[in-house]
Amino acid sequence: MARCxxxxxxxxxxxxxxxxxxxxxxxxxxxxxKRIKREWxxxxxxxIEEHNGTLPHHVGRITSxxxxxxxxxxxxxxxxxxxxxxxxxxxDVSANERxxxxxxxxxxLKAHILDRFTNKSLEQPSVFRIIVYDINDNAPVFVQKVFxxxxxxxxxxxxxxxxxxxxxADDPTILGNTRVSxxxxxxxxxxxxxxxxxxxxxxxDLDREKTPVYTIVVEAVDGHGLHSEESGTxxxxxxxxDINDNxxxxxKKNFHFEVPENTRLDGEVGxxxxxxxxxxxxxxxxxxxxxxxxxxxxRIEPNPFTNEGIIRPKKxxxxxxxxxxxxxxxxxDADINYAYSRTKGSKSIASVTIKxxxxxxxxxxxxxFYIFEVQEESDIKKVIGxxxxxxxxxxxxxxxxxxxxxxxxxxxxxxxxxxxxxxDREESAWHNITVAANELEQDRIVPNLExxxxxYIKVxDINDNAPxxxxxxxxxxxxxxxxxxxxxxxxxxxxDEMSPGVKFKxxxxxxxxNFTLIDNHDSTANVTVKYGQFNRELVKTHYLPIIISDNxxxxxxSTNTLAIHVCKCNEEGDFTFCEEPAKQMxxxxxxxxxxxxxxxxxxxxxVLIVMRxxxxxxxxxxxxxxxxxxxxxxAYDEEGGGEMDTTSYDVSVLNSVRQTSMxxxxxxMENRPCVYSRVQKPPGNGISGTGExxxxxxxxxxxxxxxxxxxxxxxxxxxxxxxxESIAESLSSLGSGSSDSDIDYDFLNDWGPRFKMLAExxxxxxxxxxxx
Numbered sequence: 154m155a156r157c158x159x160x161x162x163x164x165x166x167x168x169x170x171x172x173x174x175x176x177x178x179x180x181x182x183x184x185x186x187k188r189i190k191r192e193w194x195x196x197x198x199x200x201i202e203e204h205n206g207t208l209p210h211h212v213g214r215i216t217s218x219x220x221x222x223x224x225x226x227x228x229x230x231x232x233x234x235x236x237x238x239x240x241x242x243x244x245d246v247s248a249n250e251r252x253x254x255x256x257x258x259x260x261x262l263k264a265h266i267l268d269r270f271t272n273k274s275l276e277q278p279s280v281f282r283i284i285v286y287d288i289n290d291n292a293p294v295f296v297q298k299v300f301x302x303x304x305x306x307x308x309x310x311x312x313x314x315x316x317x318x319x320x321x322a323d324d325p326t327i328l329g330n331t332r333v334s335x336x337x338x339x340x341x342x343x344x345x346x347x348x349x350x351x352x353x354x355x356x357x358d359l360d361r362e363k364t365p366v367y368t369i370v371v372e373a374v375d376g377h378g379l380h381s382e383e384s385g386t387x388x389x390x391x392x393x394x395d396i397n398d399n400x401x402x403x404x405k406k407n408f409h410f411e412v413p414e415n416t417r418l419d420g421e422v423g424x425x426x427x428x429x430x431x432x433x434x435x436x437x438x439x440x441x442x443x444x445x446x447x448x449x450x451x452r453i454e455p456n457p458f459t460n461e462g463i464i465r466p467k468k469x470x471x472x473x474x475x476x477x478x479x480x481x482x483x484x485x486d487a488d489i490n491y492a493y494s495r496t497k498g499s500k501s502i503a504s505v506t507i508k509x510x511x512x513x514x515x516x517x518x519x520x521x522f523y524i525f526e527v528q529e530e531s532d533i534k535k536v537i538g539x540x541x542x543x544x545x546x547x548x549x550x551x552x553x554x555x556x557x558x559x560x561x562x563x564x565x566x567x568x569x570x571x572x573x574x575x576x577d578r579e580e581s582a583w584h585n586i587t588v589a590a591n592e593l594e595q596d597r598i599v600p601n602l603e604x605x606x607x608x609y610i611k612v613x614d615i616n617d618n619a620p621x622x623x624x625x626x627x628x629x630x631x632x633x634x635x636x637x638x639x640x641x642x643x644x645x646x647x648x649d650e651m652s653p654g655v656k657f658k659x660x661x662x663x664x665x666x667n668f669t670l671i672d673n674h675d676s677t678a679n680v681t682v683k684y685g686q687f688n689r690e691l692v693k694t695h696y697l698p699i700i701i702s703d704n705x706x707x708x709x710x711s712t713n714t715l716a717i718h719v720c721k722c723n724e725e726g727d728f729t730f731c732e733e734p735a736k737q738m739x740x741x742x743x744x745x746x747x748x749x750x751x752x753x754x755x756x757x758x759x760v761l762i763v764m765r766x767x768x769x770x771x772x773x774x775x776x777x778x779x780x781x782x783x784x785x786x787x788a789y790d791e792e793g794g795g796e797m798d799t800t801s802y803d804v805s806v807l808n809s810v811r812q813t814s815m816x817x818x819x820x821x822m823e824n825r826p827c828v829y830s831r832v833q834k835p836p837g838n839g840i841s842g843t844g845e846x847x848x849x850x851x852x853x854x855x856x857x858x859x860x861x862x863x864x865x866x867x868x869x870x871x872x873x874x875x876x877x878e879s880i881a882e883s884l885s886s887l888g889s890g891s892s893d894s895d896i897d898y899d900f901l902n903d904w905g906p907r908f909k910m911l912a913e914x915x916x917x918x919x920x921x922x923x924x925x
Contacts, residue, residue, distance in 0.1 A: 197282045198246060202254040209238070209247035212283060215264045216244055219276055225269040229278075230262035237262065237283065241269075246283075254285040255322040293319040293333040293373040295387040306361035306393040308354055314391055317350040319373035333373050340369030344391065352389060361393035362430050397435035401427040401460070401484045403503040410464070413510045414472040418465070422451065422507060425462035427484050436460045437488045443502055445480025451507075453482065470509050473545060478507040515602040516542040516552050516590040523588075523608045525570065529578040529615055533571060537610060540568040542590035550592040550599070557587040557605070564588060576612045579648045584610040614650035616705030620657050621645060622713050629731055630682065631722035632689055638682040640668065640717060645676060645701045647709075655703060662698035662712060670699060680715065689719040693732060 198213035215226060226244040228237060237260070239246050244264075260283040266275045295317065302315025319333050335346045344367070345355045352371075359367075369389050403425065410423035429436045440453035440462040450470075453462045462482070484501045518540060525538030544550045554564045561584055564570050568588075576584075586608050592599040628641035645657040659678035661670045667687065671679045680697065687695075695717045702710030720731030898915035901908045 199284050202252050202285045209249050212246040214244045223269045225267045227265040231260045252285045259284050291322040292385050293321045293375050295319045300389045303392045303394050307358050310357045312354045314352045321375050335373050338370050338372050344369050361395050367391045395432040397431055397489050399431050401429040401438040402501040403427050406503055408505045411508045413512045414470045415512045422464040437486055439485050441483050443481040443483050447478050447480050472509045472511040476509050514545050515604045517545045518542045518606040526611045528613045530575045537570045540588050553591050553593050555589050559586045578612040578614045582612055618648040619709040619711035620647045620701045620703050628717045629720050632687045634682045634685050636682055636685045640680045642679050658702050660700045668697050687719045694718050
């Protein structure tokens with residue numbers, strides 16, 4: 154009974170917020186014999202936004218089942234310690250500022266119960282929320298200040314135009330706080346709006362040509378009538394889209410044009426101007442003739458960009474025939490929407506007058522072209538044909554003719570065409586010429602008045618060519634061919650015109666041959682064996698003359714020779730051995746002569762070039778200055794006796810040779826003295842004679858004497874040869890592995906007077922005075 158009373162008492166002690174709202178307290182009751190578990194008994198608090206009471210505002214209280222006098226309450230989380238604070242002994246939570254739900258509608262915090270002295274947690278932390286209640290403190294705001302819309306002109310009543318949108322930042326779960334309604338406060342006589350923000354036409358037949366753009370103002374209020382003066386209105390620009398609902402009209406009733414008579418067929422005579430107040434894409438003016446017999450003379454072409462009617466001539470104008478034209482023209486629009494047109498069935502008619510101006514025109518031929526026929530090989534005095542031209546103007550000037558660029562024909566002053574030489578159909582069956590006509594004034598050609606006409610001349614055929622073989626035949630026959638064996642079938646062609654009635658006849662010049670000719674009467678013939686038994690040892694090729702004649706008038710014939718080769722054959726009649734005739738290369742004699750002349754010309758040019766080069770070379774040799782012919786002794790790595798040695802080489806020979814050469818520049822290679830000096834080395838190491846170095850010089854000298862390709866001056870080159878007679882070996886330091894400071898040069902004193910200077914330079918030790 155005591156435990157039941159304790160549970161009822163705990164439920165009655167649930168704390169209330171400042172606004173009278175109950176907090177939830179949870180108690181876990183176990184078995185009546187078990188104790189109550191300690192835990193938090195709340196999870197959220199509430200506060201009204203923009204509360205007008207005195208700060209701080211009491212929000213609620215955090216409690217727990219723990220009953221400890223040393224308990225201390227602590228907050229942690231969003232706004233803890235700044236926006237929210239808690240009384241540490243009682244757990245009362247307060248707000249230090251007025252809250253705005255539109256900025257933040259809910260705060261999440263964590264509550265701790267600590268021991269006041271040890272700061273140890275007496276219970277697990279609990280998370281709770283502080284929810285901010287909304288009040289209707291925000292008016293609807295349009296998402297943009299200016300909206301744009303469009304609608305076709307002449308649209309019926311209630312046509313949808315566009316949609317506007319306004320939003321309310323208040324809590325949508327509270328009735329009336331965010332419900333937005335709209336109304337048109339400016340321009341409501343043309344448009345209306347519903348609660349969804351959709352704008353409709355309020356009147357029918359809005360005319361773009363009168364007012365192309367409407368500007369209206371709409372207002373938004375919430376369910377409680379709250380309205381923002383600054384953000385609660387928006388401007389809507391509504392454009393009327395054009396339709397083709399207006400007829401074109403001529404800008405004037407009468408049009409007058411002047412045009413020269415030589416205007417080309419696609420030229421422009423004049424332009425008819427109309428006015429169509431629709432936009433360009435809805436203008437489609439059509440022009441038609443109403444009165445006047447000149448519909449076959451002119452046509453009117455609409456200009457899609459300017460909507461003008463361009464008058465163009467359909468046939469040439471002639472001032473002498475018609476000097477003035479007058480007709481009426483109607484302008485209509487076939488694509489107009491009659492349902493919305495205010496001028497239904499309207500027509501616009503204008504009168505057009507065209508005056509043709511006289512122009513001095515060139516001559517006019519009686520025909521656009523001429524075709525004549527002439528028989529080949531005709532007399533050149535015979536007229537082939539005549540052309541005729543006249544002056545279309547009233548002056549009626551005389552006409553003079555001439556042919557442009559032709560070597561075959563001429564024309565008289567009366568327009569008669571003659572051949573300059575007999576024509577050959579086989580050379581050219583057609584001749585295309587151009588005849589020019591000029592007007593004359595006082596026997597002078599009027600400039601810039603010339604007309605051309607094409608003339609086609611066909612050369613007809615006569616039978617003036619004899620028939621000949623149709624191909625190059627290469628017939629062969631077996632030695633043992635039997636009588637009656639067909640060797641080949643031949644046919645003929647004729648350079649003359651091959652009409653269907655042309656026939657060729659074939660016959661042999663002599664019947665004494667071993668062949669027979671059988672005419673097939675279809676312009677072909679068979680060559681057959683008459684007796685047989687050919688002997689190719691006696692005759693390897695039989696030449697068979699054949700007469701070919703045609704049936705023309707006069708009859709033409711020619712003799713063509715057929716070369717028949719005798720071959721060896723096997724028993725089946727297959728050719729086993731046959732000497733093939735030399736193939737014709739198909740090159741004419743003129744071409745061979747041209748090739749030969751080119752070859753000879755090239756050979757002559759090459760010979761002249763070679764001779765010129767040799768002549769210039771000889772002149773250069775003869776013109777060389779005597780001082781340029783010199784002798785040069787070049788020796789490398791050759792040891793001498795030093796500056797004291799003046800007897801090793803005898804250079805008097807070289808000097809004598811130079812003096813002799815200067816006195817006798819024409820001295821030949823054979824009678825020149827030896828230009829290489831003999832090295833006079835003292836004998837050493839028991840070797841008699843000239844020594845190894847002398848032998849080397851003699852060898853080089855012999856090579857130079859016997860070489861005819863050397864330059865005009867003599868040169869002796871010896872590379873890298875020390876000589877076996879050198880007692881000092883090599884003095885070069887290139888191959889030495891030690892420095893000069895490591896070598897004792899006192900031994901040079903033992904080498905004799907030749908090395909005395911070197912011994913003085915390298916053998917003495919430097920004194921201390923020199924060092925300082």
